Amino acid sequence: MSENEEQSEEKQEVKRERRKLIPDKVAMPHQDPIERGKNFDEVALGYTVEQALEEAERCILCPKPPCIKGCPVEVPIREFIELIRDNDFVGASRKIKETNLLPAVCGRVCPQEDQCEKVCVVGKKFEPVSIGRLERFAADYERETGEKAVFKLAESTGKRVAVVGSGPAGITAAAELAKLGHSVTMYEALHEPGGVLIYGIPEFRLPKAIVADEIRALEDMGVEIKTNVVIGKLFTIADLKAEFDAVFIGTGAGLPMFMNIDGENLNGVYSANEFLSRTNLMKAYEFPEFDTPIKVGKKVTVVGGGNVAMDSVRTALRLGAEEATIVYRRSEEELPARIEEVHHAKEEQIKFDLLTSPIRIIDNGEGWVKAIECIRMELGEPDDSGRRRPIPIEGSEFQIPCDLVIMAIGTNSNPIIPETTKDLELNKWGYIVTDENTGKTSIEGVYAGGDIVTGSATVILAMGAGRKSANAVHRFLMGIPEPELETEEGKEQPVN
Amino acid sequence: MAKILEKRKVRPDVYYIRLDTPDIAEHAKPGQFVIIRIHKNGERIPISLADIDPERGSISLMYMTVGKTSTELSTLEVGDEIKDVVGPLGKPSHIEKFGRVALVGGGFGVAPLYPIAKALKAAGNEVVTVMGARNEDLLLYENEMAATCDEVLITTDDGSKGIKGVVTIALEEELKKGIDLVIAIGPAIMMKFVCKTTEPHKVKTWVSLNPIMVDGTGMCGACRVSVGGQTKFGCIDGPEFDGHEVDWDLLMSRQQMYLKEEKEAMELYECNCAPAS
Numbered sequence: 197m198s199e200n201e202e203q204s205e206e207k208q209e210v211k212r213e214r215r216k217l218i219p220d221k222v223a224m225p226h227q228d229p230i231e232r233g234k235n236f237d238e239v240a241l242g243y244t245v246e247q248a249l250e251e252a253e254r255c256i257l258c259p260k261p262p263c264i265k266g267c268p269v270e271v272p273i274r275e276f277i278e279l280i281r282d283n284d285f286v287g288a289s290r291k292i293k294e295t296n297l298l299p300a301v302c303g304r305v306c307p308q309e310d311q312c313e314k315v316c317v318v319g320k321k322f323e324p325v326s327i328g329r330l331e332r333f334a335a336d337y338e339r340e341t342g343e344k345a346v347f348k349l350a351e352s353t354g355k356r357v358a359v360v361g362s363g364p365a366g367i368t369a370a371a372e373l374a375k376l377g378h379s380v381t382m383y384e385a386l387h388e389p390g391g392v393l394i395y396g397i398p399e400f401r402l403p404k405a406i407v408a409d410e411i412r413a414l415e416d417m418g419v420e421i422k423t424n425v426v427i428g429k430l431f432t433i434a435d436l437k438a439e440f441d442a443v444f445i446g447t448g449a450g451l452p453m454f455m456n457i458d459g460e461n462l463n464g465v466y467s468a469n470e471f472l473s474r475t476n477l478m479k480a481y482e483f484p485e486f487d488t489p490i491k492v493g494k495k496v497t498v499v500g501g502g503n504v505a506m507d508s509v510r511t512a513l514r515l516g517a518e519e520a521t522i523v524y525r526r527s528e529e530e531l532p533a534r535i536e537e538v539h540h541a542k543e544e545q546i547k548f549d550l551l552t553s554p555i556r557i558i559d560n561g562e563g564w565v566k567a568i569e570c571i572r573m574e575l576g577e578p579d580d581s582g583r584r585r586p587i588p589i590e591g592s593e594f595q596i597p598c599d600l601v602i603m604a605i606g607t608n609s610n611p612i613i614p615e616t617t618k619d620l621e622l623n624k625w626g627y628i629v630t631d632e633n634t635g636k637t638s639i640e641g642v643y644a645g646g647d648i649v650t651g652s653a654t655v656i657l658a659m660g661a662g663r664k665s666a667n668a669v670h671r672f673l674m675g676i677p678e679p680e681l682e683t684e685e686g687k688e689q690p691v692n
Numbered sequence: 693m694a695k696i697l698e699k700r701k702v703r704p705d706v707y708y709i710r711l712d713t714p715d716i717a718e719h720a721k722p723g724q725f726v727i728i729r730i731h732k733n734g735e736r737i738p739i740s741l742a743d744i745d746p747e748r749g750s751i752s753l754m755y756m757t758v759g760k761t762s763t764e765l766s767t768l769e770v771g772d773e774i775k776d777v778v779g780p781l782g783k784p785s786h787i788e789k790f791g792r793v794a795l796v797g798g799g800f801g802v803a804p805l806y807p808i809a810k811a812l813k814a815a816g817n818e819v820v821t822v823m824g825a826r827n828e829d830l831l832l833y834e835n836e837m838a839a840t841c842d843e844v845l846i847t848t849d850d851g852s853k854g855i856k857g858v859v860t861i862a863l864e865e866e867l868k869k870g871i872d873l874v875i876a877i878g879p880a881i882m883m884k885f886v887c888k889t890t891e892p893h894k895v896k897t898w899v900s901l902n903p904i905m906v907d908g909t910g911m912c913g914a915c916r917v918s919v920g921g922q923t924k925f926g927c928i929d930g931p932e933f934d935g936h937e938v939d940w941d942l943l944m945s946r947q948q949m950y951l952k953e954e955k956e957a958m959e960l961y962e963c964n965c966a967p968a969s
Contacts, residue, residue: 385778385907385909386907387729387736387775387776387778395911423776424776424777424778425715425778426778426779426781426909429719429779429780429781429909430715430716430719430779430780431715431719450909450910450911451910451911451913451925452911452912452913454913454916454923456923460923461916461918461923461942461946463945463946463948463949464949466913466914467912467913469911469912469913470906470912470913470914473906473907473911473912474906478735478736478906479733483953483957484953484956484957484960485733486733486735487733487734487735487760487761487957488735488736488906489735489950489953489954489957491949491950563942563945563946563948610909610910610911610928611910611928612909612910612928
């Protein structure tokens with residue numbers, strides 16, 4: 197058959213599939229909104245086999261699936277969905293793991309609506325195929341069978357790599373390097389590995405047992421994990437460079453941002469990082485069985501509009517708040533959080549005070565929060581980020597009585613590694629400057645990826661960076677030259 | 693995991709332990725601290741380094757039994773393991789040749805002054821230590837400080853040993869003789885009063901702040917303090933700060949944030965366990 201005839205054959209195939217288009221996603225079962233506001237169990241319960249098969253039927257199996265390019269790590273989406281349709285659920289999970297080591301995590305926390313599902317062809321007319329839910333289904337199914345995925349490891353290269361940070365970027369880099377035959381030692385500052393997966397994302401969105409399993413899988417690959425080691429304090433990057441053949445830095449964004457308004461240091465004011473760490477990492481919701489305490493406010497105000505703000509406000513509710521409110525300076529359309537999480541929060545009766553910005557936090561006279569004074573905002577012209585700039589409405593000041601305030605407005609670069617690593621080039625915000633194709637830093641043999649490079653972003657982007665860097669580190673260690681990059685004419689980039 | 697190599701009860705409520713931590717011992721500097729967690733349900737608590745011994749691969753800590761975790765720690769014996777020990781954390785003390793340095797220690801705050809004293813001496817300073825307690829039985833690290841410093845002045849509230857009075861009385865006398873730098877470590881209120889004493893003499897005074905901490909690496913902000921009107925993180929900007937710039941009232945207020953929970957935890961712990969031997 198000629199190429200034209202082949203293409204036409206494919207178009208016929210797609211047309212035939214299109215006639216079978218099913219408009220709506222199969223609904224994901226959830227815990228009842230009011231009930232779930234009292235427990236830390238998972239909110240989304242996952243598809244049953246029947247539901248997964250039904251949803252997988254919605255995929256029209258595009259010959260050139262745009263969804264794959266929409267994924268930061270290019271999961272072979274069409275292939276895994278075909279495997280689900282064939283009832284090979286474990287095979288589907290293993291297929292995903294060819295490029296994405298953590299489908300159980302990503303299927304839960306990825307913003308698919310901005311990635312694969314955004315460019316889904318079915319989504320052009322109806323709801324996109326629920327790729328995320330299918331990914332989660334496959335991963336959970338495999339996990340439940342108890343069958344461990346055995347990764348084929350290349351022959352040992354005799355090379356040693358240090359990975360700093362055991363969050364998504366580090367986990368991915370370590371796994372890729374181990375698969376390529378290198379000996380990997382991973383260093384983690386906290387007493388438990390997982391990074392933001394363990395301290396940041398709450399149990400009701402990402403059960404910690406899943407993270408623990410993924411870490412075990414990493415150890416089964418031969419990766420050595422050393423917790424309680426703060427690189428930059430115990431050993432420096434220079435120390436690691438002397439002992440290892442290459443280093444990957446995936447330490448995350450780290451330093452909580454505050455507004456520097458009056459009253460921000462009063463008792464009862466937490467950064468989201470502290471609030472979530474006490475809850476997720478230190479299990480403060482089980483105090484006094486677990487020793488770390490946390491304040492349970494009656495009326496809680498969370499400042500911010502991203503996923504961390506949603507996680508914080510919903511955690512506060514579950515700890516026992518009678519009222520939990522989000523204060524965000526822009527409107528609902530501009531909320532950076534996943535629509536799904538905003539929706540879940542609303543169902544749980546979280547209040548939203550939008551177009552509102554804090555001015556100061558008010559002392560009850562004994563060093564505790566008693567209220568937060570805010571001002572109403574209106575949207576003006578767009579700023580650098582493209583979003584309409586919020587402008588205070590004069591005279592609209594008002595107070596929200598509360599006894600707990602959580603600042604969830606973002607993070608800054610943690611200075612520990614930058615301050616102790618000579619010759620490490622940083623940008624003006626203190627993040628590590630890297631080559632965008634390889635993750636290479638200004639120091640030979642030292643690579644970086646994830647939030648420490650980009651600022652706060654997502655799990656999947658950190659994983660993509662980890663994977664990219666791991667391949668670049670491999671080439672560096674084995675003396676393989678870097679592939680040709682795209683020219684002015686826009687030649688396609690070779691896939692790593 | 694870190695094994696306890698040595699344990700001493702130095703006062704009814706103060707213990708000294710030496711831990712098997714060769715890596716930390718090799719890299720730690722005076723003025724830094726570690727965070728420990730006794731077991732998997734435990735909380736993370738910061739303790740200043742009371743000694744650093746790279747040759748024996750160990751660090752020493754001195755702590756007071758103020759609540760559940762510290763009391764539980766005091767029940768561990770030589771050979772027992774502490775689940776998590778992380779460090780060295782914080783910025784090291786700034787050591788150089790200043791001239792005549794006065795170290796002022798309140799209670800078990802004397803302990804972290806010991807490695808600082810050794811380093812100051814090695815840098816060519818003349819070191820005078822003022823240490824105080826309610827009575828002579830409650831004094832700590834006397835011999836260690838006497839062996840290291842040029843002079844050790846002891847104050848006791850009841851006059852049972854040394855000068856009768858609080859540390860600031862002895863300090864005032866030394867300031868009159870001429871002091872280039874004061875370093876004070878102890879309870880917040882004590883450090884506050886040391887700073888009040890040195891301020892009119894315009895003598896630089898460094899303090900080691902002790903806010904509540906969780907991660908100790910700058911990630912959570914629990915240790916926020918106000919210095920010079922600016923918010924700083926005790927764990928990465930400190931723990932050493934210019935005492936004259938510190939908002940002491942804020943520090944003391946924030947240290948009280950979990951009093952209720954601390955009391956509850958202690959009560960539960962006390963009624964669950966056998967009487968201490």
